[in-house]
Amino acid sequence: MTHQPFDAAAASAAYNNALQVIASVEPTIAGAIKAELADQRSSLKLIASENYASPATLLTMGNWLSDKYAEGTVGHRFYAGCQNVDTVEQTAADHARELFGAPHAYVQPHSGIDANLVAFWAILAQRIESPTLAEAGAKHVNDLSDEDWIKLRKALGDQKMLGMSLDAGGHLTHGFRPNISGKMFNQHSYGTDPETGLLDYDEVARKAREFKPLILIAGYSAYPRKVDFAKMREIADEVGATLMVDMAHFAGLVAGKVFTGDFDPVPHAHVTTTTTHKSLRGPRGGMVLCQPEYADAVDRGCPMVLGGPLSQTMAAKAVALAEARQPSFQTYAQAVADNAVTLAEGLMKRGVKLVTDGTENHLVLLDVSSYGITGRQAESALLDAGIVTNRNAVPRDPNGAWYTSGVRIGTPALTTRGFGADEFDRVAELIVDVLSSTTPTTTAAGAPSKAKYVLAEGVADKTRAASAEILDKHPLYPGLELS
Numbered sequence: 001m002t003h004q005p006f007d008a009a010a011a012s013a014a015y016n017n018a019l020q021v022i023a024s025v026e027p028t029i030a031g032a033i034k035a036e037l038a039d040q041r042s043s044l045k046l047i048a049s050e051n052y053a054s055p056a057t058l059l060t061m062g063n064w065l066s067d068k069y070a071e072g073t074v075g076h077r078f079y080a081g082c083q084n085v086d087t088v089e090q091t092a093a094d095h096a097r098e099l100f101g102a103p104h105a106y107v108q109p110h111s112g113i114d115a116n117l118v119a120f121w122a123i124l125a126q127r128i129e130s131p132t133l134a135e136a137g138a139k140h141v142n143d144l145s146d147e148d149w150i151k152l153r154k155a156l157g158d159q160k161m162l163g164m165s166l167d168a169g170g171h172l173t174h175g176f177r178p179n180i181s182g183k184m185f186n187q188h189s190y191g192t193d194p195e196t197g198l199l200d201y202d203e204v205a206r207k208a209r210e211f212k213p214l215i216l217i218a219g220y221s222a223y224p225r226k227v228d229f230a231k232m233r234e235i236a237d238e239v240g241a242t243l244m245v246d247m248a249h250f251a252g253l254v255a256g257k258v259f260t261g262d263f264d265p266v267p268h269a270h271v272t273t274t275t276t277h278k279s280l281r282g283p284r285g286g287m288v289l290c291q292p293e294y295a296d297a298v299d300r301g302c303p304m305v306l307g308g309p310l311s312q313t314m315a316a317k318a319v320a321l322a323e324a325r326q327p328s329f330q331t332y333a334q335a336v337a338d339n340a341v342t343l344a345e346g347l348m349k350r351g352v353k354l355v356t357d358g359t360e361n362h363l364v365l366l367d368v369s370s371y372g373i374t375g376r377q378a379e380s381a382l383l384d385a386g387i388v389t390n391r392n393a394v395p396r397d398p399n400g401a402w403y404t405s406g407v408r409i410g411t412p413a414l415t416t417r418g419f420g421a422d423e424f425d426r427v428a429e430l431i432v433d434v435l436s437s438t439t440p441t442t443t444a445a446g447a448p449s450k451a452k453y454v455l456a457e458g459v460a461d462k463t464r465a466a467s468a469e470i471l472d473k474h475p476l477y478p479g480l481e482l483s
Contacts (some may be wrong), residue, residue: 002332002418003054003281004323008479011055016483018062034482041476044387044427044467048363048410049221049249051281052417052476057320061283065311073299088315095321099255100266102289106298107317108309109286112248112275116173117305118288119271120184122297123215123242124159146183158186162204162213162241165189166401167393168197169223169365171246185215192223192395197356199223201231208239218265219246219273222392222408224344224359229269230262236270245269248286250361252279252412255324256333259361270294279336279362279412281329282320285313332415336362339411342421346428352435355394355406363410367394371435375404377453381438382407384455385463387431403450418474426470430463 023030070085071078096105109115164170168191176182188211190204216236236243245265251274253259272289276282290298344359355365368378375391392408399405437456440448
């Protein structure tokens with residue numbers, strides 16, 4: 001389940017030497033780096049979007065590639081002397097195509113949001129001719145009002161986007177107002193069944209026929225089930241939409257062949273975006289996979305919406321993708337999914353309400369309202385006890401997106417540490433102990449607070465001690481020691 005074997009002595013020497021050089025210039029930063037490793041080693045990391053990259057991947061990001069400008073694409077740069085960057089980018093793209101069975105891969109995006117922006121503009125470029133801001137009657141992009149954006153959208157043909165609603169598990173970048181995607185597109189949402197919490201494909205199809213979007217987005221950040229991408233492609237084809245899939249959260253399950261056939265988005269989507277960290281266990285960054293007809297437009301991501309490529313991060317992507325092509329990664333990915341089921345079952349048998357009553361991927365979404373607390377209070381109380389999670393809205397959440405009624409947890413990181421069924425069942429027990437020992441305080445008006453809480457005395461220490469027993473059996477980066 002853990003990373004490929006690495007030379008612990010060599011890794012220790014590399015990190016200690018690097019930290020010594022850093023400390024000679026700014027000791028505060030060297031100290032923060034060391035403290036972060038200590039914190040990660042001593043806590044139960046259950047944030048579904050986090051993982052532990054391998055030493056090889058991490059070390060690849062600190063090198064001279066960082067000093068090179070390389071706008072453009074392989075063999076077609078706007079700067080001289082990019083032959084080594086060409087090697088790096090081509091290697092990463094080759095690994096991505098082979099790993100995911102994609103016709104084309106673009107590995108320059110700096111993040112998942114950047115990858116989505118590249119995809120949006122590539123799709124727009126395929127469909128319409130983009131006007132300038134001046135032609136739209138607009139000012140600088142940072143100063144656009146809602147009215148200006150309406151003018152710009154109309155100049156772009158008032159293009160429409162249909163994606164999963166935030167409270168059903170969708171993502172901010174899928175057309176919601178706080179993100180630029182919500183200003184670029186006229187966006188509508190599809191949700192989930194009120195009773196089951198599951199996607200209703202007939203309802204998605206009905207909304208698509210009614211709304212007729214340019215882009216139908218599939219993918220999620222907090223939906224604990226598989227998605228039938230074959231059905232989503234049928235819906236897209238029926239209404240003449242481009243199917244875009246954001247697989248940032250579950251890319252590792254696709255790479256590890258846990259999701260295949262109708263549940264593998266790459267063969268069905270016109271364009272697929274992803275991050276390279278999370279369940280894929282690589283460096284922080286993004287990537288776009290696409291069908292051949294979108295390749296040219298996607299490759300214009302820089303300078304269309306991206307700045308200069310982060311060549312050192314592309315190199316780390318190549319290393320992580322090479323790791324993901326090894327048979328051991330498929331074993332890891334299956335363990336991530338199996339452990340999520342174990343975690344979900346462990347929580348449910350102890351009385352916790354889960355959205356969709358279980359999971360089919362790497363994440364579990366708890367509804368903590370039955371404990372009389374908000375997601376924010378649950379997140380904070382769990383952190384007090386050394387369990388790192390994040391609050392998340394549940395469908396039709398009465399507490400909104402800030403306080404929330406839910407907590408999202410996932411298994412990728414602790415599976416990397418070697419946790420199995422027994423450990424995850426124990427983790428479920430610890431979570432329930434903390435939640436059942438947390439009570440909200442009252443406001444000055446006598447109402448229950450949505451933020452402040454009290455955790456029963458001794459629970460945090462007891463939980464941290466129990467966690468330490470499990471964590472000590474599954475050390476993070478075993479043998480890597482910092483002086």
